[in-house]
Amino acid sequence: MKIAVIGTGYVGLVTGVTLSEIGHQVTCVDVDKEKVNTLNKGVSPIYEEGLTELLEKNLERGTLTFTADYDEGMLGKDIIYLTVGTPQGKDGSADLTYIDKACDSIAASLQQNAIIVTKSTVPVGTNSYIKSRFEEKLSSNIKVKIVSNPEFLRQGSAVYDTFNGDRIVIGSDNTEALETIAEVNAPFNLPIVKTDLRSAEMIKYAANAFLATKISFINEIANLSEQVGANVDLVADGIGMDKRIGRAFLNAGAGFGGSCFPKDTNALISIGKEVDYTMPLLESVIKVNDKQRSIIADKVIANYADLSGKKIAVLGLAFKPNTDDMRDAPSIQITERLIEQGANLYAYDPVAIENAKKVLSGQVEYCSNIESALQNADMAIILTEWQEIKDFPLSAYKQYMKKPVLFDGRNCFTIEQINGSGIEYHSIGRPVEKAN
Numbered sequence: 001m002k003i004a005v006i007g008t009g010y011v012g013l014v015t016g017v018t019l020s021e022i023g024h025q026v027t028c029v030d031v032d033k034e035k036v037n038t039l040n041k042g043v044s045p046i047y048e049e050g051l052t053e054l055l056e057k058n059l060e061r062g063t064l065t066f067t068a069d070y071d072e073g074m075l076g077k078d079i080i081y082l083t084v085g086t087p088q089g090k091d092g093s094a095d096l097t098y099i100d101k102a103c104d105s106i107a108a109s110l111q112q113n114a115i116i117v118t119k120s121t122v123p124v125g126t127n128s129y130i131k132s133r134f135e136e137k138l139s140s141n142i143k144v145k146i147v148s149n150p151e152f153l154r155q156g157s158a159v160y161d162t163f164n165g166d167r168i169v170i171g172s173d174n175t176e177a178l179e180t181i182a183e184v185n186a187p188f189n190l191p192i193v194k195t196d197l198r199s200a201e202m203i204k205y206a207a208n209a210f211l212a213t214k215i216s217f218i219n220e221i222a223n224l225s226e227q228v229g230a231n232v233d234l235v236a237d238g239i240g241m242d243k244r245i246g247r248a249f250l251n252a253g254a255g256f257g258g259s260c261f262p263k264d265t266n267a268l269i270s271i272g273k274e275v276d277y278t279m280p281l282l283e284s285v286i287k288v289n290d291k292q293r294s295i296i297a298d299k300v301i302a303n304y305a306d307l308s309g310k311k312i313a314v315l316g317l318a319f320k321p322n323t324d325d326m327r328d329a330p331s332i333q334i335t336e337r338l339i340e341q342g343a344n345l346y347a348y349d350p351v352a353i354e355n356a357k358k359v360l361s362g363q364v365e366y367c368s369n370i371e372s373a374l375q376n377a378d379m380a381i382i383l384t385e386w387q388e389i390k391d392f393p394l395s396a397y398k399q400y401m402k403k404p405v406l407f408d409g410r411n412c413f414t415i416e417q418i419n420g421s422g423i424e425y426h427s428i429g430r431p432v433e434k435a436n
């Protein structure tokens with residue numbers, strides 16, 4: 001099939017590259033000419049494991065190209081994927097400005113009938129709106145059919161997830177278009193769920209909202225466990241073995257962040273408001289998460305009468321491991337609070353430092369390795385569970401720090417590992433371990 005992909009953000013780029021990998025002829029269109037030039041040279045602007053290899057391979061065999069020119073991008077394409085961003089608007093709803101612009105540019109260049117496939121996360125009903133926008137803008141001899149094909153990729157493992165996902169959701173009110181897009185996706189060899197347009201749109205939001213709910217739920221259980229002397233990790237294992245519950249997304253910690261859960265939970269509440277439906281459960285999920293993000297800072301503050309002049313090593317800044325993304329990272333709020341208290345922060349992250357510099361206070365000092373962050377520190381806090389941080393020997397905390405006190409916002413170590421390490425250890429939803 002001849003496919004165009006509009007937008008080369010993380011979803012668009014992964015979509016374009018993987019569709020070319022399974023044998024389609026793909027042209028990715030992006031208005032950013034510099035980015036297009038870089039991509040045509042085989043250089044990816046984002047870090048995603050396995051992406052550069054597939055990018056280079058498919059550029060070389062001529063199944064993938066990038067252009068900033070819509071006329072060139074639309075030429076002879078049967079299928080056009082919409083993968084532009086839908087950021088959070090001021091009122092919490094999804095901002096559709098980029099969708100509008102992309103639709104109008106497609107309409108101005110399209111010379112043949114095509115199927116429009118929306119991969120961007122859009123509020124329920126948006127695909128019907130997209131259809132009417134095309135009908136308004138296209139000349140009367142050109143027709144488009146609309147399909148919703150939401151993505152379930154995790155940042156950091158997007159290529160793996162594309163080939164190993166649990167399902168592909170394809171929604172349309174047009175059977176022929178639905179079957180064509182099912183055929184396009186057949187080489188991925190994954191179960192396909194076929195739905196109407198609105199149900200597909202809802203599946204995307206409901207999936208993210210449910211995962212966010214699991215996280216807030218376990219965080220609430222963690223806080224209670226801590227009060228009553230239980231260990232939340234064992235509780236999560238114990239309930240997670242029940243297949244009806246499942247262990248995934250039951251890791252207690254400093255709260256969820258990133259570009260999806262915070263934005264999509266708010267957007268779903270906004271979708272409800274538009275039809276006068278309130279969603280108290282989801283509102284609580286967000287409330288619990290907001291509180292959870294400050295828990296590590298609360299614990300630090302509660303343990304010291306005065307933080308002024310104290311050196312704190314901050315290990316991990318990105319919203320999760322294997323990404324340099326700082327969007328809505330809990331580290332933003334936590335570092336701000338500790339600086340307000342007069343602490344001196346020395347931060348290390350394997351890849352997110354450049355992005356962190358753009359969003360954290362200018363007062364944070366950045367270190368090039370864990371050792372230099374820990375050097376002479378009064379305490380350390382872990383905010384991202386990078387493998388490198390989990391593998392760092394516990395004995396080294398004692399060796400480098402003034403006093404080995406560790407606040408672990410991601411429960412990187414078991415209590416057994418900590419026992420006997422000589423570290424005073426505060427974590428989430430588990431008893432405090434005094435140095436011994």
Ligand code: UGA
Nearest residue numbers: 151152153154155249250251253255256257258260319320
């Ligand atoms: C999420 C979903 O997992 C993807 O399925 C979805 O496609 C994507 O959003 C999206 O809508 O584009 P992502 O935001 O990349 O993916 O990251 P996750 O791995 O889901 O983690 C999100 C946040 O939840 C992170 O801050 C992570 O630390 C936190 N988390 C996750 C927990 O606190 N506990 C857990 O058990 C799992």
